[in-house]
Amino acid sequence: MPVIELDNITKTYGRGGFFRKQERFTVLNNVDLSLRAGECLGLVGRSGSGKSTLGRIMLGLEAPDSGTVRILGQNVTGRKTLPTGLRRAVQVVFQDAIGSSNPRLTAGEIIAEPLRNFDKLKGRQLKDRVAELLEQVGLSPDDANKLPGRFSGGQLQRICIARALAPSPRVIVLDEAVSSLDMLIQARILDLLTDLRKKHDTAYLFVTHDLRLVRRFCDRAFFMSDGSLHAFDPEKMADMKGSKALEELFNAILPPMPDSERTSDGQRLDQVAV
């Protein structure tokens, strides 16, 4: 059974404002996706292409306009809150660690919250588990007493990752969650995630701009473009050379070419023979 199954998901948002008539624009257009236990699915795409929207819909945090979302076989489409069992099963780490952590709670309290809620841990057991999680993400047990303001962005990001790991979820959406980490820490976190995958069959949706990470870490890869998911094989990009699919993939990842780098008939300057 897939851990998450999206069936024919469409999502539109309103654009326009006060004075103009609101128009709808389509962010996801009939998207199907199935994430199996222990699978890591890489997702790349230009900024604004709908990756985060897809992640939120997958976790039941946002309702689609149409289509069905199933988490561990349960239809959760349009539910405002997930049942407790599913709430612990799906976790997310956003890119914006600072915005997603409460500045008044210590690191220890942030990580302890899901352990208290879901595992009913307290006292020594709770403290030990928090210390263990801090060490797993390369921080020190002493960091438990510090407030978010005392950490760097990368350290705070690791606290968010520890918090997501705390309830032993079945699925973690990592929405550009390792982008801000330096390479050594990034490697360490990815090793940790790979370990959990082997031990507990944890599945990941791994949203990133870094194709090298997709190649190293993911089993399947998709790029998002025009509201659709397109599968690609990150190992076989050389075979795609010159193809329409590769062009679309690069367009999906790279920012648009500035006009100043195009000739008047729209050709890219680096492709014009001199």
Ligand SMILES: Nc1ncnc2c1ncn2[C@@H]1O[C@H](COP(=O)(O)OP(=O)(O)O)[C@@H](O)[C@H]1O
């Ligand atoms: N809550 C919202 N209301 C209106 N528009 C939104 C909302 N969330 C996202 N969008 C728009 O939907 C598009 C896709 O956004 P997003 O999923 O964040 O893309 P990505 O994560 O790929 O950068 C963007 O144009 C964004 O501005």
Ligand SMILES: [Mg+2]
């Ligand atoms: Mg995003």
